[in-house]
Amino acid sequence: DQQVKQNSPSLSVQEGRISILNCDYTNSMFDYFLWYKKYPAEGPTFLISISSIKDKNEDGRFTVFLNKSAKHLSLHIVPSQPGDSAVYFCAARTNSGYSTLTFGKGTMLLVSP
């Protein structure tokens, strides 16, 4: 039951370049999407979110794009920094009263100097 899919388990990028992390979903009831970053032995840290009424949300170096028709979202990090090296989780929720998060399996990003 993979309602949220992150098909790339890992991604390597050079410092200063763009990192693009992708996420696909199957549940058309999802209407709010979040990206979390996770370092080893720590909890997920919220990065950025997007509502289904938007197609883009930007916060500093982080931009999330949502393509509802394709059920696809992506996280762009520009410019990438070595400190961005972590596992990135895509998560989604439905607009129900006590909505829980459904996570993807994560993509490990490695930014090399």
Add this chain to the structure above:
Amino acid sequence: EPEVTQTPSHQVTQMGQEVILRCVPISNHLYFYWYRQILGQKVEFLVSFYNNEISEKSEIFDDQFSVERPDGSNFTLKIRSTKLEDSAMYFCASSGGTPWQETQYFGPGTRLLVL
């Protein structure tokens, strides 16, 4: 900056023993959650809690699990009789005034190892 805290950071227990994992959510938050991540797998939802009762739970959250908010600050997850497959990282999360369109903030997790 307010944060979710969890204790202990690590817990080792024998199969069949009871464990209690503790969380202190962000103080003005109203919605509380437990998730777990088995090594190498994705983060999975266990249970959500609001107004002193469970609002949603997953298939994983069977009769061996229970949650409680014993006072105004703590939120606990109890596993009554642990099994080997309960070994995982357990994350507590909390969110604010409305459960939708609200970000869930996670604690650092408790690593549970059942032997």
